[in-house]
Amino acid sequence: MNAEPSSGASLRFRPPVSTDGPAVTALISRCPPLDRNSAYCNLIQCTHFADQCVIAELGDRIVGWVSGHRPASDPRAFFVWQVAVAAEGRGKGLASQMIKSLLTRSAQHDVTHLITTITDGNKASWALFRGLARDWGAELERSALFEREAHFAGAYPTEYQARIGPLTFSKIQKAQG
Numbered sequence: 001m002n003a004e005p006s007s008g009a010s011l012r013f014r015p016p017v018s019t020d021g022p023a024v025t026a027l028i029s030r031c032p033p034l035d036r037n038s039a040y041c042n043l044i045q046c047t048h049f050a051d052q053c054v055i056a057e058l059g060d061r062i063v064g065w066v067s068g069h070r071p072a073s074d075p076r077a078f079f080v081w082q083v084a085v086a087a088e089g090r091g092k093g094l095a096s097q098m099i100k101s102l103l104t105r106s107a108q109h110d111v112t113h114l115i116t117t118i119t120d121g122n123k124a125s126w127a128l129f130r131g132l133a134r135d136w137g138a139e140l141e142r143s144a145l146f147e148r149e150a151h152f153a154g155a156y157p158t159e160y161q162a163r164i165g166p167l168t169f170s171k172i173q174k175a176q177g
């Protein structure tokens, strides 16, 4: 797939800075079914977790965002929290390329697996992460993590954990081409 735009405007991936916070919050609000987090949450991601977050910019517009972190309880993992691509940018490999760009940063040199959570009905998200596992030649294991009744008091559907691995930095770089 190719995320290069046909408009001629240049597409680039970069770590966020604090002043990106409002645009990130606005992009997420246009990407259901993503939860709308607080503006403050996005500011913390853009600052404390800038090494694990990426912005895709087309010209001067933010068209993509991935937030993540390295869980303290599982330090060799990379957790993908939210992936948001503006409607006009979808279906061009942008989400996949943003995640690959995060995993090829030096801050992620020791990652052995990627984890995320996905609801059963989010077909696009399952396709995205199955595609990454395929491109990296790794397995994707699925298991219920946060359950509707036990963890969401019935208010939200169960979030299944997708765990992709084993990964090595060189394997990911090689798949990047």
Ligand SMILES: CC(C)(COP(=O)(O)OP(=O)(O)OC[C@H]1O[C@@H](n2cnc3c(N)ncnc32)[C@H](O)[C@@H]1OP(=O)(O)O)[C@@H](O)C(=O)NCCC(=O)NCCS
Residues within 6 Å of the ligand: 001, 031, 032, 033, 034, 081, 082, 083, 084, 085, 086, 089, 090, 091, 092, 093, 094, 095, 096, 097, 122, 123, 124, 125, 127, 128, 129, 131, 132
């Ligand atoms: C999910 C989302 C991030 C995908 O972004 P994208 O840039 O269009 O995804 P990509 O083009 O990188 O596609 C990655 C894979 O998913 C597949 N895919 C993308 N959208 C799909 C859809 N709506 N239905 C089925 N498959 C889909 C692609 O075909 C591709 O598969 P392949 O590698 O086998 O060809 C985007 O649709 C979005 O922002 N949705 C709303 C928010 C959301 O649900 N986020 C994910 C939860 S964290």
